[in-house]
Amino acid sequence: MFYEPEKGHGLPHDPFKAIVSPRPIGWISTVSRDGAVNLAPYSFFNAISSNPHLVIFSSEGAKDSATFAEETGEFVVNLASMDLAERLNATSIDAPRGVSEFAHAGLTEAPSRIVAPPRVAESHAALECKVTDVTRPLGLGGKSSGVILVTGEVVGVHMDESVMRDGLFDVVAAGNLSRLGYMDYSAVTEVFQMRRPRWEKR
Template identity: 70%
Template structure:
């Protein structure tokens, strides 16, 4: 089949998120200037640079995570692993502003080293970030897409030592969770390795 997104697809549900998948989950913790703490998962999330180590998450509408990050210039990305997937889902509740999702989901806020927002103590890894810019993408017709893309530089990294195997972060041990389409998720249960080929000029 072929369809144009602006004209509809004729399927029972929009397949766009199922096609662009799996997507890593940015479990974003932030704190407002007044001290309110927020924790929410974002499936529009990824890293896009190693040096500097830059990550971003995208909020459809300026939700608490984006507005708190704008206020304070900081956020933490907590990795969603096998052991915390239920709590991650619970923290996605559409709670009113000011509700602490750490408490609601039964999670432990742990102090960060270099930023104010707490991290999830139970997460297998966490990235402390400082905001570098907030982008407002446009649609093809030039109109505001209603999206807030929060970009941050990672200034500190926490790794649970139990997730290291021979000095390497073990995604299978952590059970990294990713978002698919519809109500579906996936989890890393196995990996395989391939070396990138090098062009032999000789």
């Protein structure tokens, strides 16, 4: 089938997020100027550069994570993993500002080394980030999307030694979690390798 998003698809649910998947989950912790702590998962998240290490997360609307990150210039990306799936989902609740999602989900705040927002102590990895850019992308014709896109540079990396294997971060042991479409998630349970081909070796 083919459809144009503005004209509708006639399906029970929009397939867009299912097609653009799996997507890594940015489990973002932030703190406001006044010291309010927030923790929330974002499925529009990814790494966009390895030198420097840049990550982005996209907030559909001025939610606390984007608002606090823009206010203070800092955030932490906590690794979403299968063993924490239920507690991660609990942090997606629409709690009033000032309510700690850490406490609500039974998670432990661990101090970061460089930035102010705490990290999730139970998470197998965390990226401490400083905001480099905040943009509000437009749709066609200059129409506001209502989206806030936050870019940050990774300034500190935490890794759980229990999921390290021969100096490598083992994504199967960590059970990295990803977001699919609808209400669906997936965890990494197996991997395979392919080497990038080189033209001169063909």
